[in-house]
Amino acid sequence: MRLDQIETPEMIKTLSVDELQELAVDIRNELVSTVARNGGHLASNLGVVELTLALHKVFDMPTDKLIFDVGHQSYVHKLLTGRYHQFHSLRTYGGLSGFPKRSESEYDAFETGHASTAISAALGMARARDQLGQLHQVIALVGDGAMTGGMCYEALNDAGNSKTRMIVVLNDNEMSIARNVGALSRYLTNLRASRRWSDAKVAVRSGLSAIPLIGKPIARVISWLKDAVKAIFVNEEQEGFFDALGFRYYGPIDGHDLPGLIQTLEKVKALREPVVVHVLTQKGHGYDKAEEKPEIFHGTPPFYVESGNRRKVGTLPSYGTVMAQTLADLADEDERIITITAAMPSGTGLNHFQNRHPERMIDVGIAEEHAVTMAAGLAAGGMKPYFAVYASFAQRGFDQIIHDVCMQNLPVTLLLDRAGLVGEDGETHHGVWDFASTLPVPNLTVLAPRDIGELRTMLRWSAKHDGPCVIRYGRNSVDLSARYSQAESFTPGKWETLEQGDDCMLLAVGSMVETAIDAADMLAEKGIHARIVNASSVKPMDEALLREIAGKPVFTLEEHVYTGGFGAAVCGFAADNHLPAPRKIFALPDAFVTHGSRSILLDVHGLSAEKIADQIINNL
Numbered sequence: 001m002r003l004d005q006i007e008t009p010e011m012i013k014t015l016s017v018d019e020l021q022e023l024a025v026d027i028r029n030e031l032v033s034t035v036a037r038n039g040g041h042l043a044s045n046l047g048v049v050e051l052t053l054a055l056h057k058v059f060d061m062p063t064d065k066l067i068f069d070v071g072h073q074s075y076v077h078k079l080l081t082g083r084y085h086q087f088h089s090l091r092t093y094g095g096l097s098g099f100p101k102r103s104e105s106e107y108d109a110f111e112t113g114h115a116s117t118a119i120s121a122a123l124g125m126a127r128a129r130d131q132l133g134q135l136h137q138v139i140a141l142v143g144d145g146a147m148t149g150g151m152c153y154e155a156l157n158d159a160g161n162s163k164t165r166m167i168v169v170l171n172d173n174e175m176s177i178a179r180n181v182g183a184l185s186r187y188l189t190n191l192r193a194s195r196r197w198s199d200a201k202v203a204v205r206s207g208l209s210a211i212p213l214i215g216k217p218i219a220r221v222i223s224w225l226k227d228a229v230k231a232i233f234v235n236e237e238q239e240g241f242f243d244a245l246g247f248r249y250y251g252p253i254d255g256h257d258l259p260g261l262i263q264t265l266e267k268v269k270a271l272r273e274p275v276v277v278h279v280l281t282q283k284g285h286g287y288d289k290a291e292e293k294p295e296i297f298h299g300t301p302p303f304y305v306e307s308g309n310r311r312k313v314g315t316l317p318s319y320g321t322v323m324a325q326t327l328a329d330l331a332d333e334d335e336r337i338i339t340i341t342a343a344m345p346s347g348t349g350l351n352h353f354q355n356r357h358p359e360r361m362i363d364v365g366i367a368e369e370h371a372v373t374m375a376a377g378l379a380a381g382g383m384k385p386y387f388a389v390y391a392s393f394a395q396r397g398f399d400q401i402i403h404d405v406c407m408q409n410l411p412v413t414l415l416l417d418r419a420g421l422v423g424e425d426g427e428t429h430h431g432v433w434d435f436a437s438t439l440p441v442p443n444l445t446v447l448a449p450r451d452i453g454e455l456r457t458m459l460r461w462s463a464k465h466d467g468p469c470v471i472r473y474g475r476n477s478v479d480l481s482a483r484y485s486q487a488e489s490f491t492p493g494k495w496e497t498l499e500q501g502d503d504c505m506l507l508a509v510g511s512m513v514e515t516a517i518d519a520a521d522m523l524a525e526k527g528i529h530a531r532i533v534n535a536s537s538v539k540p541m542d543e544a545l546l547r548e549i550a551g552k553p554v555f556t557l558e559e560h561v562y563t564g565g566f567g568a569a570v571c572g573f574a575a576d577n578h579l580p581a582p583r584k585i586f587a588l589p590d591a592f593v594t595h596g597s598r599s600i601l602l603d604v605h606g607l608s609a610e611k612i613a614d615q616i617i618n619n620l
């Protein structure tokens, strides 16, 4: 049976192992060709082809519930659950999401996108099952990278103690996006070693046993010797980690061996207690380019299958690269500067910093809450920490920003990358709530550069600033230096006027400055002259400028939700000071924005230059 004939996972149950193996080839071809065209998470999906087939062969979805941690590795599951014919639309506007979506399929039991949630969700679903007198299994598929996140331990602790029937499949490929870090990762490596050791032991034993007369006694001695050596290298006490938490541990098993996987899953299916099945997989398995460079093919833009090269190569450095290079220069002069990533050294650009100051870049794993409080500790200890993190993942550290950083007025800088709409990754990844959560926090300075030049200037300012600070920038870097030169220094609370004009005032933040310039060009064609203001200091605001322009038609522009954002703050200031409110706040709606290209999404929500210009004309 070919992949295009699989309409429901029921059909997989009838297939032999050989037929499943043929299907695995089809699946890998489909994954590579679709992701090469649309971009997406390739290496992780290539690694779970056999595992997903085995899960669908053994369990009865959708009655049994399968929950993907992060959810970026759910493509194979989508292909097997009636979505093959839509798979070409993966991650495009109106097409399939790159993450599980309950609205997309009854087989998507729980929505994910951020790491380390699956065990908690599975435990909740298992408890609901027990409360409601149902009998199905609940399975959480969790990567070893996701297991660096603290929520996993809170959930294991609770689940193991409650003895709730559920299965955690631990997909261990020794990688997060980059190489996995931390003590648990070391522990899992030990377990892997023990498996290689026992495999070798079995092989030697069976080989020797075949020799008549002397074979069996020699095999016994060698076996004893090997156990003694193994006890030195593999700490037997550590092997009880999951058992100690109240789980029954199975593994490690080979995640590309279909018969072995099916056999083990069959065995654990009927168990009435919490179980961990430790599965070893290879990230990128079956596509040589992804096997060689799993980090590059973790999440990739469109690429050529033959060469593995990206289809489009940008000429402008990313904000992350500019940030890391500027900080590395500053760190040459200031030994207190230290950087932190939560498992995203290349995504944030900090790998460039690491190349120059390896001892001053810390990867804490997928542990954003810990990263913020640890940064507060570094600052309290006399260092100058910078935590670079995607805006949507920084949501995890909200309480830590208030309680650990700002209340003590510690000089921690948060560098919020991918702020605004990210595009194809969709609603779990858009970073559009950061103003709402940072603007109300006392002591915190909140900044958003108009381009890479201003980011450099802000970073130089921040190195001398003795207090907490947030600098947010978007996915697409911008360089406005050809049109507007960059001031030498940055002053919080002072906004820059890029164009003079008297007919309307455009107060734009971050990515919206470039859009405001384009919109103003369109307005100029209609004889409307806009003053363009780069409101890069979001807190403190330029109150003097706000008073100066009071009474003129003011429009605010931001890539952030309407509620609690920059425009709302301008309105608040106006109300407080008996000034007229802005004519309109250009911002995102109070709704979850779907996936699709950034330009489409901005246009759909009225935030393209054309739509902004039209709305201003109508308003005036």
Ligand SMILES: Cc1ncc(C[n+]2csc(CCOP(=O)(O)OP(=O)(O)O)c2C)c(N)n1
Pocket (backbone or CB within 6 Å): 044, 047, 070, 072, 073, 113, 114, 115, 142, 143, 144, 145, 146, 147, 171, 173, 175, 176, 177, 283, 298, 342, 343, 344, 366, 368, 393, 396
């Ligand atoms: C809270 C949070 N932080 C960071 C990320 C970005 N991220 C996506 S996948 C991933 C690595 C996950 O590793 P693992 O769970 O081992 O899955 P694999 O890709 O190796 O299969 C990271 C860091 C995220 N999704 N959520």
